[in-house]
Amino acid sequence: MSSILDTFAFAKRIPATPSIGSTTVTKPDHIHLSFGFAAPDLFPIELLSQSAADAVTLYGRKALQYSGSGGPGKVLHWIQQRSLVHGIQADSNQILVTYGSTQGIDLATRILVDPGDHVWVESPSFFSALQAFRTAEAHITSFPIDGDGVRVDLIEEALLEAKRNNRPIPKLFYTMPTYHNPGGVTLSLERRKRLAHLAETYNFFILEDDAYSELNFTGDRYPALYTLIPQRVIYLNTFSKIIGPGLRLGWVIADSRVIEKMRLLNLGGSIGVFTQEILAELLQRLPFQEHIDRLIAHYRRQRDVLAAALRASFGDHVTFHLPEGGFYIWLTFRKDVNTSAFVQAAADLGVSFVDGKSFFVNPEGYHHARLCFSYVNEEQLVRGVQHMADAYFDYIGRTVS
Template identity: 50%
Template sequence: MSLQPYSFAKRVPALSPIGAAQATSRSDLIPFSYGTPSSDLFPYQELQEAASAAILQEGRDSLQYAGADGPQIVQDWIANRSKLRSIHVQSNQVLVTYGSQQAIDYAARTLLEPGDHAWVEAPTYFGAVNTFKAAEAIITSFPIDENGLQIELVEEALKEAVRVGQPIPKFVYVMPNFHNPGGVSLSLSRRKRLAELAYEYNFFILEDDAYAELAFEREHIPAIYNFAPERVIYLSSFSKIIAPGIRLGWAIASADVIRRINTFFQGSMASVFSQEIVAQLFQKLSFEDHLEMLITRYKSSRDIMVEALRQHFGDGITFQIPNGGFFIWLKFPDHVNTADLVQDANERGVSFIAGNQFFVKPEGARYARLSFSYCNEEQIRKGVEILAHSYNSYLSKIK
C-alpha cells in the first residue's frame, strides 16, 4: 500500500529546535547556545536522598494520581517564596505545571482564540512565540532598551488601536527580570505603568520570570503582578534553581484564572512524583545556601565572559552587563549579519544563537546571544577567543 500525503493541523508550526534543544553529541563543541544551568550545580546528593524518601516514606501515595503531601508543600513553598517579589497569594492561586513552557502554553490557550492579538517584546523568547503561533495568534512586537520593554511605545499603540478601531491585544508577554536574550530588567516605573495600562485597556500580562532568583545583587523589584493581580499571570520555574529534568514550573493568578488554566489538566496534576521529590528536597537542602552557590558561580561566569569579550573584541561590539540570569546580548556593527557566522563558528568549535532568531519580524541581524551559564571558565575563555577568530574571518570576507 502506498502512503498518501496527510494534511496536518496548520496550527503546529514546522520549526526546527533552537538553543538548548540543539543538543549535540559533539563533545568538543563549546555551547554558548545552551540557555541551561550548569550540570555541576545540581544538588545530586540531596536529590538522591529526596527521591529515596519519596519512595520509601510516601511511596504508596506519591506514585498515585494525586500524590501524597508533596503537591501541597510545593504550592505553599511557591506562595511563600513569592513574597520576596511582593506577590501575596493563597496556595490555591498557584498551579504547578510541567515546566514554565507548559504554563505559557496553558495560559495562552486560556486567553487566546484563533486570530486574537498577542504583543511581545523585541527581542523575545522564541519558545513563547512558537506557542503563540501554535495558538494562531497575531503577534506584534515592541522594542526593549536598557530598562526593558519600552512601555511608552506600547501605550501609543494602544491609543492608536482604539482610535482606528483595531483589536486590543489579549495579552502582553514580558520577561521582567534578566531578559532572555536581552539580559535587561524592566524598571519599576515601567512595571507600574504597564499594570495601569492592563486595567485601562483590559488586557492580561503574561509575566515570565524564570530567572528571578538569579539576582546577582540580591535585589528584588516588585513583580508586575503586585500592581495588577487581576490582570497578570505570573510564570516561573524550578529549572534554573534545581534542575531542568525535574520539569516543574508554575503559574500564579487569580483563583478564577487558575481554575480556567487548570481545566487543561483534565483532572490530573503535573508530575506528582517530581513534586514529592521537590517537597522532600526542601527538607534536606538549605535553599539559601544552594542559591548563594548558584549566584556566586553564575556571577563569576558572567564576569569571565565580559572580560574575555573585552579582551578579544574590544570596541568592535557593545553589550550591557546583566545583573542576573544566563545571557549576554551582543550588538555588532550595522553591516554584520550574525546568522552568517553560525556555521563557521560551529566548525571552529563554538555555538551561539544569531539575533534574528529572537524577533517576530525580520530584524536583529546584528545581534547574538551568548549564554555564560553552562560552560566552565576554560570553555568560556576559549569559546570567546574562537568566536572572535570566526568574526574577524567574516569581516575580512565582507570588506
C-alpha cells in the same frame, strides 16, 4: 528517503521549528554557549538522591498513584512561602504547578487567545513563547527594548492609536521584565508601574515570565508586575534555573478564575506527582537561601568572565548590556553584520551561539547574538568566545574583500 507520512496533512497551526544555535551538536568537546542550561556542578545531587530514596521508601505506594501523596501539598506551601519574599501573596487556589514555566505560557495562551486575536511581545523575545503564540494563530506585534526594558511609551502610543481607530486591543502582553531572555535587561520601576496601569485601563492580561528573578547579582529587588495589578497578571516561575531543569516543574500564580480554566486543560490531572514528592523532600533538606547564594556567586563570576572575554576577543566590534542577573549576554554588532552567516562556521570551530533572528517576530535582529554563561566552565567560556571571534573575523574578512 520518502515516507508514508510525506503525503499526510498535519495540522496547519504547527509552525516549522528549525534547530536553534547549533543545539543538535553532540560532540563531547563542543562548547555550548547557546544552551540556556543551569550549571550541572551546582545541582544538589546528594540531597536529591536521599530525597528520591525517601520518596520511594516512605511514600512510594501512594506517591505513584494519580493524585500522589503529601508531596504536591508541600510544594504548593513552599511556593506560597517563597513568593512572599517577592511580595506575592497567593492562596492555594491561585497556584498551579506546571511542567516548567513553558507549559504556563502554553496554558495562558490557550485560555486567552483565539485564532486572530492580538498578542504583543517584547523585541527581542523568548523564542518558545513566540512559538506558542504562532501556534495559537495570533497576530503578534513587537516592541523594542532598551537598557531599562521594553519601551512602554511605545506600547501606550500603540494602545491609544488602536482605541482611536477602533482597532483590536491585545488580549495578552508577554514580558520577561527581570533579567530578560535574551536581552539581559531589567524593566525599570517607573515602566513597571506604567505597564500595570495600561493593562488595567485597556483591559488586557500581562503574562509575566519571572524565571530568573532568584539569580540576582546586585541585591536590588524589583517588584513583580503581579504585585502591582494581580487581577491582570499571570505570573510564571520555575524550578529549572534554581534546582534543575530535568525536574520539569514550574508554577503559575494568577486569579483563581484563571487557574480554574487552566486546570480544565490539564487532562492528565496533577502534574508530575511523584517528581513533586521528591522535590518536597529535597526542599525540606536544602538550606535554600544558602543554595541560592551559591548559585548567584557562581553565575556572577561566570558573567564577568564572559564579559571580559568578549572585550578581549571582539574589542569595539560588539556592544552589550552587563546583566544584573540571569544567564545571558546579548551582543550587538554593526548593522551590516549578519550573525546567521557565521553561526555554522563557529560551530565547525567548536562553539555554538544563538543568532539574533531567532528572537524576533519579523525578519530582523540579524546583527545580534545571544550567549549563555551558565552552562560551561570559565576556561570554556574564554575559549568559546575566541572560537566565535575567529569565525566572525573570518566572515568580516570575506565580506569586506
